[in-house]
Amino acid sequence: MSRTPEITRTExxxxxxxxxxxxxxxxxxxxxxxxxxxxxxxxxxxxEDDPDYPRRRPRR
Structure with missing residues (x-):
């Protein structure tokens, strides 16, 4: 997600x-x-954007 988060307000x-x-x-x-x-x-x-998302490792 490349967009900068913005704090918003509502009721x-x-x-x-x-x-x-x-x-x-x-x-x-x-x-x-x-x-x-x-x-x-x-x-x-x-x-996939989550840094903890499990990545596939290449097979040897």
């Missing part, structure tokens, strides 16, 4: 608490509401 759709997230993805710590993953401002990283 919780369930309880109205002001919440902050990253790139349009939110989770409310008051009531537990979470917005759908596809509402974010960018693509989610893939499993």
């Amino acid at each position: 919780c759709r369930q309880c109205g608490t002001e919440i902050f997230g990253v790139n349009g993805r939110y989770s409310c710590t008051v009531c537990g509401w979470v917005n759908p993953w596809n509402e974010g401002n960018g693509d989610l990283p893939t499993a």
